[in-house]
Amino acid sequence: MQQIINFLIRNKNSLLYLLLLFLSLFFTVQSHTYHKSKFITSTNFFIGGLYNWQQGVTQYFDLKSENEKLLEENKKLRNRISSLQVQDSLTSYIDSTSFATPYLYIKANVYRNDYSKLDNYILLNKGSKDSIQPDMGVITDKGIVGIVESVSNNYSSVISILNSNSSINAGLKKSNQYGSLVWNGKNPNVVQLETVPRQALLKIGDTIITNGRSTIFPKGIGIGTILDYKLDRSQNYYTIDVKLFNDMTDLGYVYTIQSNRKEEIQELVKTQNEQ
């Protein structure tokens, strides 16, 4: 017993080192597993507060480009409205009890945006106080950005599409074939669409959109255009390089999407599975 205690005292630094190393490796492994509750996130009070303070200083610098983006989006929406008004006057009007829209958009400000690592996360300044929940989609006016992963009261952290853990359903605009969107870690403006069946007719420049198969993103949100495509090793599926509409290195404001029919769909799927 004496010897054991002596041994412990003699090697206390090495043991402490091993303990701390093990702890940090544990955190690392945990961060590589998707969808586990994590202790080490930037959504806590101190780090979030630090970014909040930093944003207060730096947000004036890119006001000009933000303004231009907003004007661009306004122009697009205005054009949409005027075309809808023509349609509306031709068709019948909506019953006021069915006004509940399937999707609700909540705006948020990007506090931190990574794109240089292999697993990138984005920090937003809205949290559960603003009814943001895990698994909500995040988009800009141009295209998708990622999916909310963890949420605190005032901040939320988003798994960017530039993350090796992220895999989002996406498909072609002109046909219904789809695949999953992943990132190989090389270029922050190019992502890969995998397992698209070889029957798909592809052309460089075709548009890739979300296909609404999950409850996270509505159908038809833009992702990017085809840059290049080739068959994978099994010769059955295409792997497509997609040039993103979004500039992932320059995100100012984003929208998170709250799906109002999510619970209904999930319940339906659950009852189906039980039968």
Add this chain to the structure above:
Amino acid sequence: MNNSTTLHIARFLLLVVVQITVLNQINFLGFLNPYLYIIFILLAPININRSLFLVVSFLLGLIIDMSGDSGGIHAAACVTIAYIRPVILRSSFGLSYEFQTVKLGNVSFGERLVYVTLMVLIHHLILFSLEIFNFSHILLIAKKTLFSSVFTLVVTMLVLVLFRRRDS
């Protein structure tokens, strides 16, 4: 709580804030960031209590990890270089380390460069191996380690020269 302890605590806080708000967002050439915060581990006093030193280094890494949602990669790298620092001190400063008379401000440039280079290289190698976490990307690890190390090294040496205390 004497003057030098206050100095080290202030340095710790300042480095954390600067690293998170400025240096982590440089992204030079799209992927390079200098990790200047390890200057705290480089400049810690030679005769510091080793257990305390390990814990403080771990906390330093953990705060940086928190800010970047990166799990525990900085913590692992920091705690490792804190643990092997005596070995590196001995190999780069030799006898003057044995007599505990080393002050980073007044050793020769060559010795200081060897010390900082070794520490930065080991830190970055562990950091990027864990960040990428995949041995099929070993070239990417090597590339990131090499370029980031050079960047960190240049910034660190500049800061060491610029902020040298005249009185020591």
